[in-house]
Amino acid sequence: MNVEKAVKRAVELGASEAEAFLLSTAETSLTLAGDVEASKTVRMKSFGIRVAVGKSTAIVGTQDLSETGVESAVRSAVSIARVSPPDPRWVRMNERIGTSDVGETFDKATAEATPEDLLPIARELLDSVKEGCSEAKPIRGFLTSRAMEATYANTYGGPVTRRETMAFLYIDARVDEAGEVGTYSEYSIARSLRRLEAGKTGVEAGSRAREFVKAGSIPNGKYEVVTLNRVSDSLLPVMLSPAVSALNVQEGRSPLAGKIGMEIMSEKITIEDFGSNVNTLGSKPFDDEGFPTRNLTIVGKGVLNAFVYDTYTANREGRESTGNASRGYSTAPRPSLHHLHLKPGEATFEEIISETRNGVLVMSTIGEWMSNPVSGHLNATITHAYMVENGEIARPVKNGVISGNFYEMLKDGLDMVGNDTRYDYGVSAPSLKFRNVVIASK
Amino acid sequence: MLKELAAYGLNIAEKLGTTYVEARAQRTNYELITIDNGVLKEFSKTFSAGLGIRVFYNGRFGFSSTNDLNRESVKEAVEKAISAARVSRKVEKLGEREACKGVFKSDCRKKPEDVSDEEKVSLTLEANKAGLSLEGVKSAVTRLGVQRDWRYVVTSDGVDLEYESTLLGLGHMSVAFKAGAMERVGDQESAVAGWEFIEGKNWAEFSLGISKLANEAVKAPLPPPGRLKAVADPEMVGLILHEAFGHACEGDLVSSGDSILSGRLGSEIASPLVTIVDDGLAEGGYFVPFDDEGNIKRRVVVVENGVLKSFMTGRETAGMLNLPVSGNSRAQDFTHFPIVRQTNFFMTPRDHGFEEIIREAGEGVYILGRGATGGQVDTASGTFTFSAGPSWIIRNGELAELVRGVVISGSILETLKGVEAVGRDLRITTSAFGGCGKDNQLARVGDGGPHVMIRELIVGGG
Numbered sequence: 001m002n003v004e005k006a007v008k009r010a011v012e013l014g015a016s017e018a019e020a021f022l023l024s025t026a027e028t029s030l031t032l033a034g035d036v037e038a039s040k041t042v043r044m045k046s047f048g049i050r051v052a053v054g055k056s057t058a059i060v061g062t063q064d065l066s067e068t069g070v071e072s073a074v075r076s077a078v079s080i081a082r083v084s085p086p087d088p089r090w091v092r093m094n095e096r097i098g099t100s101d102v103g104e105t106f107d108k109a110t111a112e113a114t115p116e117d118l119l120p121i122a123r124e125l126l127d128s129v130k131e132g133c134s135e136a137k138p139i140r141g142f143l144t145s146r147a148m149e150a151t152y153a154n155t156y157g158g159p160v161t162r163r164e165t166m167a168f169l170y171i172d173a174r175v176d177e178a179g180e181v182g183t184y185s186e187y188s189i190a191r192s193l194r195r196l197e198a199g200k201t202g203v204e205a206g207s208r209a210r211e212f213v214k215a216g217s218i219p220n221g222k223y224e225v226v227t228l229n230r231v232s233d234s235l236l237p238v239m240l241s242p243a244v245s246a247l248n249v250q251e252g253r254s255p256l257a258g259k260i261g262m263e264i265m266s267e268k269i270t271i272e273d274f275g276s277n278v279n280t281l282g283s284k285p286f287d288d289e290g291f292p293t294r295n296l297t298i299v300g301k302g303v304l305n306a307f308v309y310d311t312y313t314a315n316r317e318g319r320e321s322t323g324n325a326s327r328g329y330s331t332a333p334r335p336s337l338h339h340l341h342l343k344p345g346e347a348t349f350e351e352i353i354s355e356t357r358n359g360v361l362v363m364s365t366i367g368e369w370m371s372n373p374v375s376g377h378l379n380a381t382i383t384h385a386y387m388v389e390n391g392e393i394a395r396p397v398k399n400g401v402i403s404g405n406f407y408e409m410l411k412d413g414l415d416m417v418g419n420d421t422r423y424d425y426g427v428s429a430p431s432l433k434f435r436n437v438v439i440a441s442k
Numbered sequence: 443m444l445k446e447l448a449a450y451g452l453n454i455a456e457k458l459g460t461t462y463v464e465a466r467a468q469r470t471n472y473e474l475i476t477i478d479n480g481v482l483k484e485f486s487k488t489f490s491a492g493l494g495i496r497v498f499y500n501g502r503f504g505f506s507s508t509n510d511l512n513r514e515s516v517k518e519a520v521e522k523a524i525s526a527a528r529v530s531r532k533v534e535k536l537g538e539r540e541a542c543k544g545v546f547k548s549d550c551r552k553k554p555e556d557v558s559d560e561e562k563v564s565l566t567l568e569a570n571k572a573g574l575s576l577e578g579v580k581s582a583v584t585r586l587g588v589q590r591d592w593r594y595v596v597t598s599d600g601v602d603l604e605y606e607s608t609l610l611g612l613g614h615m616s617v618a619f620k621a622g623a624m625e626r627v628g629d630q631e632s633a634v635a636g637w638e639f640i641e642g643k644n645w646a647e648f649s650l651g652i653s654k655l656a657n658e659a660v661k662a663p664l665p666p667p668g669r670l671k672a673v674a675d676p677e678m679v680g681l682i683l684h685e686a687f688g689h690a691c692e693g694d695l696v697s698s699g700d701s702i703l704s705g706r707l708g709s710e711i712a713s714p715l716v717t718i719v720d721d722g723l724a725e726g727g728y729f730v731p732f733d734d735e736g737n738i739k740r741r742v743v744v745v746e747n748g749v750l751k752s753f754m755t756g757r758e759t760a761g762m763l764n765l766p767v768s769g770n771s772r773a774q775d776f777t778h779f780p781i782v783r784q785t786n787f788f789m790t791p792r793d794h795g796f797e798e799i800i801r802e803a804g805e806g807v808y809i810l811g812r813g814a815t816g817g818q819v820d821t822a823s824g825t826f827t828f829s830a831g832p833s834w835i836i837r838n839g840e841l842a843e844l845v846r847g848v849v850i851s852g853s854i855l856e857t858l859k860g861v862e863a864v865g866r867d868l869r870i871t872t873s874a875f876g877g878c879g880k881d882n883q884l885a886r887v888g889d890g891g892p893h894v895m896i897r898e899l900i901v902g903g904g
Contacts, residue, residue: 381825
């Protein structure tokens with residue numbers, strides 16, 4: 001299918017501007033439950049056309065890529081835009097189309113993997129759970145390889161195409177001992193299947209599951225809290241991604257509005273958006289409007305430096321996009337971080353623990369996504385943690401709710417930044433140590 | 443054409459030596475209008491159509507799908523499904539089911555496609571403006587969502603079922619400011635119905651109500667952290683049941699040992715006041731007449747007077763657990779294979795009036811679903827969490843003051859055993875904007891119940 005042709009067709013039908021976005025995905029995955037429970041391979045092509053008639057816009061997405069399917073999508077988009085009320089803030093679509101160098105983002109073996117190719121990795125993952133602890137059982141998990149290709153063109157230029165691959169595995173392990181149950185889950189994510197750490201992941205899940213058989217509860221109170229790197233990875237984007245989106249800032253939904261140049265966090269904190277970093281999951285050569293990406297400092301030594309923009313929000317302020325447009329095939333672009341990177345500090349994980357007198361080391365949480373990025377109130381429910389007493393990990397605990405103002409935690413509450421960065425898709429951060437965090441429990 | 447391709451896929455798969463084939467065709471249209479601070483920010487329409495093929499080959503399941511709607515691609519999908527089956531585990535026994543044929547349609551008096559785009563935009567715009575009309579509210583987003591879903595399942599053992607459903611709803615979110623503080627409150631109302639549902643409600647009043655609540659909430663304190671007695675409204679009961687209990691009753695999690703309810707059938711796991719049902723056609727809920735394996739959805743009594751009676755199953759899990767096939771094997775869309783999911787999961791009513799429950803609670807918190815953002819559970823350990831909307835502190839048997847930022851956590855079994863009173867009201871709701879996520883699949887669901895008093899929940903506060 002030809003995206004330029006679709007753009008031209010929209011203009012013929014009366015659009016003043018048009019952009020076309022074509023997305024192809026291919027995925028092979030195994031669902032694991034003790035053994036390989038199920039397997040699938042899926043190929044999918046989706047097409048989106050967004051048009052402007054003057055200052056009125058509309059988007060139509062379709063998965064019918066036949067000539068008539070595309071024609072009907074283009075017609076439908078133009079006819080909706082004709083009757084839509086104008087957006088007085090609309091200026092124009094992206095006029096600067098290009099690419100940045102982000103290194104190799106595509107691995108052929110991962111893109112073409114069959115279920116059989118995934119099997120040895122799945123076996124290694126399942127078997128290594130027992131290596132972690134002989135009584136541990138792998139209860140649920142999955143292994144996925146995925147390839148994605150995106151092509152963009154608009155009235156002003158293109159097409160540009162990018163492609164990437166990704167591989168992901170996850171395992172939940174369980175140990176039953178004298179009527180008590182211990183569980184733990186671990187994952188690994190990489191650009192290619194070959195780089196997945198299946199063995200290490202399984203061993204970690206199995207051995208931790210055993211430790212949590214005897215998990216006690218956390219007494220209600222205030223603690224020094226250490227978030228393990230993977231917990232930092234899950235907490236930071238929930239609060240920060242929406243808050244630094246220029247759209248939320250402009251529309252009055254960000255607590256960071258009006259705070260550029262102000263000290264919003266401890267000087268130990270530097271946060272970057274790795275839009276065009278080499279070999280980073282989430283970095284890409286151009287954003288979802290064809291604009292070349294770049295690395296951008298969001299918070300430099302505690303000072304808020306920048307928000308992220310797409311073309312629409314940039315035009316509203318008469319500035320250039322930061323190359324942060326993100327979209328689905330049938331949704332409007334919105335500004336969003338590519339890869340949130342919290343710069344590592346000096347302390348090793350062991351040093352952080354040894355500096356903790358009366359604390360909780362948080363290994364895993366659920367529900368952190370229910371935190372409130374508008375008020376800045378953070379909530380996360382602890383499923384796995386350890387009490388830390390006088391510099392030593394004392395005993396496993398579970399169940400408790402961490403609650404507090406995210407920005408206060410990262411400003412006066414922040415004590416130490418680790419050097420043990422964990423790279424996940426779209427985020428990388430080290431372990432962090434906070435003072436005086438409220439934990440509600442039994 | 444989709445039906446024809448499904449039949450073709452079935453035919454090819456049988457020739458290639460499969461012992462069972464299930465072909466699912468689907469066509470979905472979704473319309474979304476987003477008004478942001480008085481301006482139409484997005485009007486999108488999405489059309490998707492395709493075919494999913496699941497085969498049973500040498501005693502193993504394999505799945506593949508395509509949206510390239512021609513015979514060649516369907517054949518390729520069948521071959522890929524067979525190749526997927528080669529690596530899957532052997533299935534010892536499949537649950538028996540009756541092969542049914544039939545066509546189902548949800549109630550829809552006025553088709554949304556007969557309503558003009560202008561009318562849809564103008565209605566959403568009016569609701570948004572009403573939400574912005576209140577002093578203190580500086581940001582408001584309103585969305586109108588309309589989904590039309592057609593699903594068709596044909597199988598080699600004689601199933602031939604199709605349904606068409608319409609789901610629509612309006613959602614609104616207001617952000618209030620007060621003395622440097624900000625708070626957001628969002629809510630939505632949806633129904634499986636036609637445009638008459640939208641016409642039958644005053645949406646300007648609906649969004650104004652949300653703005654008023656946001657204005658109150660921004661001034662409200664956080665609750666005291668710790669253990670509190672809780673009264674949950676029907677929406678919160680739905681959310682708690684779905685997260686804290688429903689997932690643990692899904693047959694796949696039970697059979698793999700990923701549920702703390704594994705092996706507990708017949709035992710008392712809840713207070714005797716508790717009866718819980720999963721029903722694909724409950725009023726107010728989502729519309730699931732049959733599942734994506736082509737099983738007719740049966741009403742399942744999961745808990746009866748506190749005793750665990752059954753789990754939700756598909757054919758594979760029914761076979762593993764020696765239970766009837768309950769028709770809960772659902773797929774997000776044609777690109778996914780079916781997994782065990784809830785449909786409309788709710789608690790049945792008893793005898794208490796609302797005021798009576800609050801009076802009996804004495805001291806505690808009245809948690810409300812309006813403004814809640816969801817929940818999550820770790821089924822293996824039994825820990826769950828959910829966020830409530832602005833809620834009320836209960837003091838001396840009366841509602842005292844509003845609190846915000848209420849996050850609840852608890853453990854599945856303790857919570858259900860701690861149910862001390864169940865109301866006589868019943869409300870089940872669904873959503874045109876979200877759903878429940880499991881194994882990277884999103885499913886539309888419904889949930890609810892009456893007002894319920896729970897002995898104790900952990901409340902995160904400040």
